[in-house]
Amino acid sequence: MASSAELCTTTAPRTLCYDRRRPFGARSRCRWARGRPTFGAAPPSHAGEGPERVLPASVSFSSCLRPPLYYNAPAKVTEQPIDRSKRQGQRLDAPAPSRTPILTRREHLALAPPPPANLTAAMHILVTNDDGPPSPESSPYVHCLVKHLQEAGHVVSVCLPHTQRSWIGKAHMIGQTLTPTYYRPGKNVHADEADAVGTTHHRPAPSGDVEEWVLVDGTPASCVQIGLYHFFQDRGPIDLVVSGPNYGRNSTSVFALSSGTLGAALEAAVCRQKAIALSFAFFTRNHDPVIIESACRHSVRVIEALYQRWPTDDSVDLYSVNVPLVEDVERNATMWADMLQNYWSAGSCFEEVDADGAGDAADEEASIREGPGGEADVKDGTDASANAKRGHKHKHFKWAPRLTQLHKSVDESGPGNDGRTVKEGKTCITPLKANFAMAEGAFSRKEFVLPPLAAATSQQDLPVRTKNPAVDGSSPPLIRAIVAYEDPYVQPLILSALRSLGLGDKLDLVTELPSTGDDGVSLASLLPASDTRTLQITPYEAIDFEFAASHPQTCLVNSYMIRKALIRKHYLSSTVDHWAAKNPSSVLRRHVQRSEAFEVDYAEFLDDALVEAFDLRESMARNDEAPADDNPAAREWWILKPGMSDRGQGVRLFSTMEELQGIFDGWEAERPDSDDEGDDDDDDADGDGEENEGAGRGDGDYITTSHLRHFVAQPYVHPPLLLPSEPEPRKFHIRTYVLATGSLRVHVYRHMLALFAAKPYRAPWEHSPTDIDSYLTNTCLQEQQQQQQSGASPSSPPIDANGTSLTLRNTVQRFWSLPLERATLDDIFTQICASTGELFEAAARAMPVHFQTLPNAFEVFGLDFLVDAAGHAWLLEVNAFPDFKQTGGDLSSLVEGFWRGVAREAVAPFFGVEGSVAAEAGDGERADMVLVKDVDLGRR
Template sequence: MHILVSSNPLITAVTNDDGPPSQQSSPYIHAFVQTLQKAGHVVSVILPHQQRSWIGKAHFVGQVTKPTYFRPGTLHADDGITLDKPAKPDEDVEEWVLIDGTPASCTQLGLYHFFRDRGPVDLVVSGPNYGRNSTSLFSLSSGTIGGAMEAAICAKKAIALSFAFYSRDHDPKLIAGGSRVAVKVIEHLYSNWSPEADLYSINVPLVPDVESHKIMYTYALQNYWTSGSSFDEIPATEGDQDPESHEQEIRQTGEVVDSDVEKQITRHQHRHFKWAPKFGDVQRSIEAAPPGNDGWAIGQGFTSVTPLKANFMHTSDVEPGELKLESDSSPIDPLEVKEPSFHALINYEDPYVQPLILSALERKLPPSSYRLISSLSDLPTPSTPCLQIRSYESLDFHHLMAHPQTSLANAYIIRKALIRKHWLAHTISSWLSKHPDSILKNHVKPTPDFELDYAEFLDEALVEAYELHESFARNAPLADNAPEREWWILKPSMSDRGQGIRLFSNEDELRSIFEEWEADAPDSDLSEPDSDPDNKPSDRNNDGNESRSAAAAIMTSHLRHFVAQPYISPPLLLPSLGNRKFHLRSYVLAAGALRVYIHEEMLALFAARPYEPPSSSLDLGIHLTNTCLQPHPRSSNPHPNPVHLLSTLPLPFPHTSLTDQISTATAQLFEAAARAQMVYFQTLPNAFEIFGVDWLVDEGGTAWLLEVNAFPDFAQSGPEGEGVVRGVWEEAVGIAVGGFFGVGDERGFFGVGEEKGFFGVGEDKGNRKGGMRKVLDIDLGRK
């Protein structure tokens, strides 16, 4: 069979979009061509002379296309040579054609202008692409598929071939195995071509033993970019990057994080932009879709085979026929076009959350009520109504404070009274001293806090920690493994992801913890503490920043504050879920100054291993329930599922017992912070914020407060909790955003015809499972 390999190699005529053999950008083409040749096929190769990925089925209009000639060298080595002139007829050398054009142009020229002496082309193979081409997000822009599509509209059988790699080591054994699978599938398809297919898209995963894995017919998953712009702004002085280097950069990083630097407002800003696709959107769409699509198959280690049509099909919901316009229609006066109620700058800088926020806006607010922008400089005027939903560090609080009637943001400026562990302890103790009958006394354990720079000063630091001294005295006569022994949990006040958490039961054990950290920490980590403004980097994903070493995380300049929480024992254990310790994560919405809502569906986050009391084992995998400590990815996690919905837990008492306790205690907690610590929790009428509040349930069914997290790491909820996170954001948008700007569908969260409240939206109808329950509504006089 005569096979044209073009733009991404295949049989007969072979092309690709990655260019000639290169360990950096086109590592599979040479091995694949050799495998075709060994199978007895006549292979003609025509390729772009350089990287042409993401170009689809394009042609360069007006360009004079010129060929060069490539002689491949050693397999898996970049020692081929390119010549300006073809070999002479009597030279016995293998020679490919390189074109300074696109994959589709290679196909055209290979079919009609080169290789005529070899007879008609039976099949065009475009590939193997360096990377997968699955789902519509990849396929619609793929130069590999574009090369095959060009052959299809020239009435030739065509196959787009892609190799999904998981390592950039380019293992020759994996490449050889993938090439053999590809050739066998191609030969089968050629002999069993579906009359409905114009071309096929094949994705072969480069994994060990791929030849023994399943080969699956799949459908192409229809998905969308949802995380915002696929372009990143770069300095206007930055030089252009050649396509091959930029494609390699994308492959290495997987995804480029958005950046958004505020600039002076002008009519137009002189900015440069770089293509930066958000690959996380693809993975999330695959995880949300049912099995059977091409992306799913690759994730299972299967080879996917997707038959395609070479056209854009019309939708099935439109019948052919005349479209009649309204008889009284008239041209639209541009002056009468209604401006949106507000402009929205949505850049949460979290690929898990960003699409959920955009979806919440679409579901809860009329499309015409808002317009998305990429920078505050895009506002028509500084006073134009504006919503900012961004990471804490990126929020423009100056703009928020300058325009209190028209600007809304997703965070309060100062809220350390809740989110700093030592300040939280002060907030509660201060409130209880003035309100001794407060419900908080039944849900918060006394929590000593202290400051410490060096272990040698521990005695001085604990002078006023009376609860610890009394506990140490009670423990003194007890054996180390005595069940009656009291245990404490040491927590750095501003740490996250379980960093620095340790268990201790006497002063010597506590001292040894700090001595261990000092021994491990470099001198630069033991510097003087900085000031403590509220807008620290640790405010973002307070329970989800990147992990660092324990010593560096704890003894750095701004982490010298510590709290000691009594170990709650025994915790509630559920035999059917492995007798693992767990805590509850409740999502709380604080809006304006001040209404507080709690999402009634909560998450239960479980430890990795079955519970044992501290007297038996100090293994943190038993005692810590933070899911970021669980093995990843979860698909290979040998431990049971770490996340469950509270409503699904087999509790020995009604679920409402916990939701009622947590709702009541949450209301009192936020009121305590707002009234007793007004300097350190400054509510604003034009701000709202979602907090993650953690609770531990003891054996008797009492919920005890653990901590409050600003910008909680929603991604740790995983797929099990995505519905909860989605619901939290949808109802936050309905309550805070829709209410502030006076837009939204009252038939959604609030119902029809109800009285407008403080935020301009209706009152909620009491308790709603899975929805928001309003637990606090106070007027702090901040209008």
């Protein structure tokens, strides 16, 4: 009978085509018949197609006897499309071999039925190895595997060591500068075929039409790093790293611990990439191309099945797969197997040689693998040891491991381990963690059920990669979450909320931003690929809006770019006026006080600035005309607010023109000289970042020049709602946390806060205009004043044992714990929800230039409401980036619950993980985020 090598010498011409889905016109081979022999269970009924030969059934490497096969040699080479359901090497018209188990082994205990094969998605696969570029002596398999992966519809990128690096493990060469070269593979894939070895070049090809691999003068682990992060980014994210096929088995622990193939897969695993180490175990020195092709086809099926069924519970980081090079490898069982724990026996793994006797490293490796005592010669278990030498003598030491000792340990082991499974001609899969420990061995000695060969996936069945891979029901890919909020109070609460999504290692957290000077942070520099699914939660100034705008499907940021229609008080007044004019029945008419907006550059021009503030001027004129001894309660009192201040700065009460002029004259007298030449262009900026509530404006209460432009004056709400249970009632306002998502959904967080003034409330005519502690409820100002009185540092205010500021301990309470009737609390909350929802719609529709939503953004706001004595809620202001730390340590759980709601309502839906989050959150927690507005602004 002709040898198997002789049966494969006839090769048909193959045509090259280009798949438009592959970047650079990556080359794939059209599937044409190559004149391969076919096998059948019975002799052919027709004649003239070639001589007929009988092949004996394989009994050495299978647990089941099989009938003889009839070989039909092809009469001639023809070019015709091949049906992938009839893959090369498949036995045609033959009944499926018996799967009767050997009861003493129970090796065919099946797993759950695999999902349909046509669900396997096209992947971007990085291939590396430890054997180097294709070579008949040291790397005979890699080109064949790459070809089959490409034919299966996958995008394949290749980064290999430039020479053989076997037995090197997971090493990097410290101090060495790695240099790439570029390998263009030959036309044929097998070492014994013409044009099998490609060419190496020092520079890459100028055209992307040339298939080109990257060779690195480093280790296999270094090749993984270079391939993942420095090449191939324009081909899309890498889904899987395949290391191999190794020239020889990597079963049992002694082989695995030294394997460069496993070392590369381990490097990928610690880079949070799925990885498979693939090794081909050979039993003969004759490398049959038919068997190699069959092993590569089988490996592709195993790789696709493992990726498709990859555990989502972090129980596995990588797989070690050993495929025996035997006939019928595609039909033999594929088994789960534990790794056999074995050891070197007594004696050295090095052989002493004369200093001049060291040979070429590649030749030495071949002799180890294929020579006496190697993998291809396992019958003789003896090995001569080196003679003992006395004294010191200059000598060299050649790597000469005694592999027969390892083969003997396999022979003596029980069933179910990887070495024994490979020896029996079966493929074995060992799940591993990247910590030198095997993963849970629950599947040991069970069969890994692959899709049937007849149902193998065709390229036409492979779905095109979508921008949101989570929509196909597979486990979500990695999410790079950049969380650097620069607030030690709220940063850990945000991280805890994100971890509550239950993504495990799918969530890659980055908690520090690089120092970039005045250029800002480039989000692309923090990502492994431009289409990495990205969440950015940072201060406004650090958000990369340009990157977010160009990646609306994969990048979510924590702020809208423009929202001054809400957060600047004079714009807020204009927003409400425009909306109320078009909607006379709007609830905003009843929950936002009318405002008079004006601009002042210098105090001496105040009178000119009030020319168009008709209501304000008329009110102050009436107050001026009232007799001095008249009842001051009859006056109409106003509250002055700078349009761009925060932390209660610049808020004053007045009732006459003289009092108002005195306020501005006092600010101008207190202003430092350095502020005389301020920036007068704040209003022209598109960004809204500086209006963050927690940003601060300095330690003084003066108003800088940049604030001396826009002011609003509103009728003062008197009397406010006071708590009757307090002996000296204090004024309070309600802080409401609000989430705005996309374009546009608005949620109100049910757990609100009540922030109290420092002193008992007094009517505006009963205290000095500078005595703000009785009517200002801003806790930031109270804490600042206490620090000044106590001499404490602003960065380290006095706190109690729970980390709560001593100032906040008595000034911040839960809204729902206030000593008011439940009906009163419910009514106030209903008013707040109604006015909040309509306010955001008013900003989006009436002021679209100054409030621009983004479909891939969310933002949290702090809205302040004041309730009057009649129980009517009035909106005071809207704060972007609210100062959460004013909540205090005692109520930090309230803030954490809000951020869990943000993660649930904003982050999870964007990245397609709502199901797992909904399962984790209870009904009460889901009800905390009250949806008050859901409008479609048409922005996608």
